[in-house]
Amino acid sequence: xxxxxxxxxxxxxxxxxxxxxxxxxxxxxxxxxxxxxxxxxxxxxxxxxxxxxxxxxxxxxxxxxxxxxxxxxxxxxxxxxxxxxxxxxxxxxxxxxxxxxxxxxxxxxxxxxxxxxxxxxxxxxxxxxxxxxxxxxxxxxxxxxxxxxxxxxxxxxxxxxxxxxxxxxxxxxxxxxxxxxxxxxxxxxxxxxxxxxxxxxxxxxxxxxxxxxxxxxxxxxxxxxxxxxxxxxxxxxxxxxxxxxxxxxxxxxxxxxxxxxxxxxxxxxxxxxxxxxxxxxxxxxxxxxxxxxxxxxxxxxxxxxxxxxxxxxxxxxxxxxxxxxxxxxxxxxxxxxxxxxxxxxxxxxxxxxxxxxxxxxxxxxxxxxxxxxxxxxxxxxxxxxxxxxxxxxxxxxxxxxxxxxxxxxxxxxxxxxxxxxxxxxxxxxxxxxxxxxxxxxxxxxxxxxxxxxxxxxxxxxxxxxxxxxxxxxxxxxxxxxxxxxx
Amino acid sequence: xxxxxxxxxxxxxxxxxxxxxxxxxxxxxxxxxxxxxxxxxxxxxxxxxxxxxxxxxxxxxxxxxxxxxxxxxxxxxxxxxxxxxxxxxxxxxxxxxxxxxxxxxxxxxxxxxxxxxxxxxxxxxxxxxxxxxxxxxxxxxxxxxxxxxxxxxxxxxxxxxxxxxxxxxxxxxxxxxxxxxxxxxxxxxxxxxxxxxxxxxxxxxxxxxxxxxxxxxxxxxxxxxxxxxxxxxxxxxxxxxxxxxxxxxxxxxxxxxxxxxxxxxxxxxxxxxxxxxxxxxxxxxxxxxxxxxxxxxxxxxxxxxxxxx
Numbered sequence: 001x002x003x004x005x006x007x008x009x010x011x012x013x014x015x016x017x018x019x020x021x022x023x024x025x026x027x028x029x030x031x032x033x034x035x036x037x038x039x040x041x042x043x044x045x046x047x048x049x050x051x052x053x054x055x056x057x058x059x060x061x062x063x064x065x066x067x068x069x070x071x072x073x074x075x076x077x078x079x080x081x082x083x084x085x086x087x088x089x090x091x092x093x094x095x096x097x098x099x100x101x102x103x104x105x106x107x108x109x110x111x112x113x114x115x116x117x118x119x120x121x122x123x124x125x126x127x128x129x130x131x132x133x134x135x136x137x138x139x140x141x142x143x144x145x146x147x148x149x150x151x152x153x154x155x156x157x158x159x160x161x162x163x164x165x166x167x168x169x170x171x172x173x174x175x176x177x178x179x180x181x182x183x184x185x186x187x188x189x190x191x192x193x194x195x196x197x198x199x200x201x202x203x204x205x206x207x208x209x210x211x212x213x214x215x216x217x218x219x220x221x222x223x224x225x226x227x228x229x230x231x232x233x234x235x236x237x238x239x240x241x242x243x244x245x246x247x248x249x250x251x252x253x254x255x256x257x258x259x260x261x262x263x264x265x266x267x268x269x270x271x272x273x274x275x276x277x278x279x280x281x282x283x284x285x286x287x288x289x290x291x292x293x294x295x296x297x298x299x300x301x302x303x304x305x306x307x308x309x310x311x312x313x314x315x316x317x318x319x320x321x322x323x324x325x326x327x328x329x330x331x332x333x334x335x336x337x338x339x340x341x342x343x344x345x346x347x348x349x350x351x352x353x354x355x356x357x358x359x360x361x362x363x364x365x366x367x368x369x370x371x372x373x374x375x376x377x378x379x380x381x382x383x384x385x386x387x388x389x390x391x392x393x394x395x396x397x398x399x400x401x402x403x404x405x406x407x408x409x410x411x412x413x414x415x416x417x418x419x420x421x422x423x424x425x426x427x428x429x430x431x432x433x434x435x436x437x438x439x440x441x442x443x444x445x446x447x448x449x450x451x452x453x454x455x456x457x458x459x460x461x462x463x464x465x466x467x468x469x470x471x472x473x474x475x476x477x478x479x480x481x482x483x484x485x486x
Numbered sequence: 487x488x489x490x491x492x493x494x495x496x497x498x499x500x501x502x503x504x505x506x507x508x509x510x511x512x513x514x515x516x517x518x519x520x521x522x523x524x525x526x527x528x529x530x531x532x533x534x535x536x537x538x539x540x541x542x543x544x545x546x547x548x549x550x551x552x553x554x555x556x557x558x559x560x561x562x563x564x565x566x567x568x569x570x571x572x573x574x575x576x577x578x579x580x581x582x583x584x585x586x587x588x589x590x591x592x593x594x595x596x597x598x599x600x601x602x603x604x605x606x607x608x609x610x611x612x613x614x615x616x617x618x619x620x621x622x623x624x625x626x627x628x629x630x631x632x633x634x635x636x637x638x639x640x641x642x643x644x645x646x647x648x649x650x651x652x653x654x655x656x657x658x659x660x661x662x663x664x665x666x667x668x669x670x671x672x673x674x675x676x677x678x679x680x681x682x683x684x685x686x687x688x689x690x691x692x693x694x695x696x697x698x699x700x701x702x703x704x705x706x707x708x709x710x711x712x713x714x715x716x717x718x719x720x721x722x723x724x725x726x727x728x729x730x731x732x733x734x735x736x737x738x739x740x741x742x743x744x745x746x747x748x749x750x751x752x753x754x755x756x757x758x759x760x761x762x763x764x765x766x767x768x769x770x771x772x773x774x775x776x777x778x779x780x781x782x783x784x785x786x787x788x789x790x791x792x793x794x795x
Binding site: 113290 | 739
């Protein structure tokens with residue numbers, strides 16, 4: 001009898017089984033690495049003839065996704081209400097539940113990855129300048145849609161604010177809200193020292209403000225017990241300082257970025273002077289010591305990571321720069337005083353007029369979105385109609401000129417009365433008209449990091465204003481040139 | 487000649503089948519090595535010569551990224567300085583303390599197993615959670631550590647709020663995880679033949695002499711291993727630094743480690759090409775340092791000689 005190898009006699013021998021199992025495993029691994037099928041449906045081209053609030057009727061219900069980079073629970077849930085209202089008007093559209101910061105802190109990373117993978121949301125809020133996203137080719141241009149929209153024509157937005165959405169002549173976002181900046185001051189601290197506390201009497205120049213600040217500065221050894229105003233921004237929060245430096249530069253007759261000529265002017269004579277002025281102020285009132293000031297108290301407007309309450313609400317800081325959102329946010333912690341007001345940013349020695357800054361919530365449509373027209377229609381609705389619901393939850397300052405000017409934050413009305421709340425609201429709206437262009441650089445994040453580095457070096461005495469700003473200028477211009485040439 | 491170069495041809499059917507089966511078994515590992523290790527390394531090398539912003543295809547820019555590193559990036563100097571400072575301080579301190587701890591844990595004492603477990607446990611705590619706890623401990627005004635220092639009437643540093651003290655703070659924090667290398671030292675200590683220590687004792691050697699002439703030479707291989715791993719780990723320190731100083735390395739770039747700088751360029755500025763160039767540079771530096779350590783090992787690592795060789 002012929003003798004056959006084991007494998008012939010039993011085709012599923014242990015050896016064969018293991019070999020097949022190994023091959024199957026390898027095959028499965030390879031299959032899992034294969035790219036997923038490319039969608040055959042092409043993204044919808046922007047249809048300029050469509051009326052945004054009346055999107056073209058679709059045969060099937062169209063689902064749109066909406067993301068936000070984060071925000072409080074109230075902020076996020078508010079978008080559900082806006083979506084419900086919009087769906088009543090447009091029954092063929094279904095707005096999915098707002099994805100509120102789907103990736104933890106790294107929202108931009110997640111958004112860019114999804115755009116690269118051709119799975120972007122249809123619409124999203126971003127908290128980084130649209131100009132910077134546009135320079136990377138990550139957003140849809142909206143000009144054609146804006147021109148025929150119900151609310152979002154170019155002229156309906158403050159020019160300085162809209163500039164943040166524009167790159168190389170095209171508009172890539174809608175600055176739905178743009179909280180403007182101002183000086184918040186504690187009227188009760190002023191009055192305790194016999195200083196007039198009405199808005200009109202507030203200092204109009206840097207020298208006046210510096211003199212006033214000195215009235216409130218009180219040291220106990222190396223601990224700063226109370227302060228007047230700490231230039232320029234929150235000590236230790238150099239990012240905020242860098243953001244706010246845009247309007248401190250503007251009130252001293254300069255700017256940081258010339259968007260028209262695509263040139264940085266970080267180390268202009270006026271900007272160097274502005275930082276030198278801050279240094280002198282620090283030397284005179286704050287012992288020139290950033291560390292001592294930082295460790296003495298929390299000089300920001302919110303509880304810090306160490307659980308320290310903010311000095312302004314604690315009655316220990318007479319004046320601080322902050323944005324419109326702070327009119328409500330300040331009440332998130334216990335207030336040790338009642339009466340406060342806001343004033344314009346004082347003018348520097350080289351400046352001629354006041355200026356303000358702003359920090360928007362930008363609405364954008366990522367590149368690769370399949371339903372551009374429908375997505376834009378929703379954004380257009382949100383900027384004027386939806387903003388009322390948004391505002392009721394979180395009073396961000398609406399930027400579109402067609403929004404109801406009588407929207408007033410409920411909290412401020414409750415705490416300070418209708419009249420003052422309305423006055424404060426009008427004031428912040430007026431600040432939009434004097435808002436200096438900012439957030440308009442294609443390398444905005446890089447620029448802010450370089451500027452905050454320079455500010456920290458200057459205040460920490462590691463470099464002179466000229467050297468630190470000069471280094472930031474060189475790095476930012478080189479980065480900008482690289483992006484523009486690519 | 488051909489058969490010597492291509493043994494496959496002379497293999498029996500059974501051996502060939504066994505070889506195929508072997509390759510099939512290592513295939514999953516081989517594929518993951520190629521896909522998840524080799525491919526990213528080669529891609530990183532390629533991307534380091536490009537301008538790549540994730541959304542658009544990479545554009546070849548030659549050596550531009552490397553030129554930027556050496557001539558036009560103001561954050562390179564502080565990030566290199568911080569990483570080297572951290573490595574030079576944390577590696578020796580960590581090695582010495584973990585060795586001392588291992589020597590203590592190597593003693594015969596009641597409940598020593600419990601102590602060994604206790605000292606190892608901290609290395610299991612997630613780094614982010616541990617860092618957050620340490621920021622509270624190191625808080626300048628009311629932190630536990632400064633309260634303790636002040637109780638002796640000594641001036642307390644501001645730690646992570648002071649650029650001069652933030653890096654020493656990070657080094658102290660790194661000691662929290664020395665349990666793992668202590669365990670490796672402990673294994674090495676237990677491999678040392680007792681007869682050698684007893685012989686030295688009979689010859690009249692005291693504790694220090696036994697440590698210097700017997701324990702350390704016989705442990706030198708383990709020291710080399712821990713040294714190399716620590717140096718590589720220190721150059722790549724990231725989590726603690728980014729939790730404390732963010733991507734800007736607060737305060738005053740004093741916590742801006744090289745890895746944080748890479749991360750910032752990749753995921754904040756989306757300059758993947760430039761971040762790749764930084765990664766290649768880090769890879770080269772770590773490789774050179776590791777090779778230097780191995781080269782120096784000839785001078786200080788004890789290798790038993792085979793008398794019959």
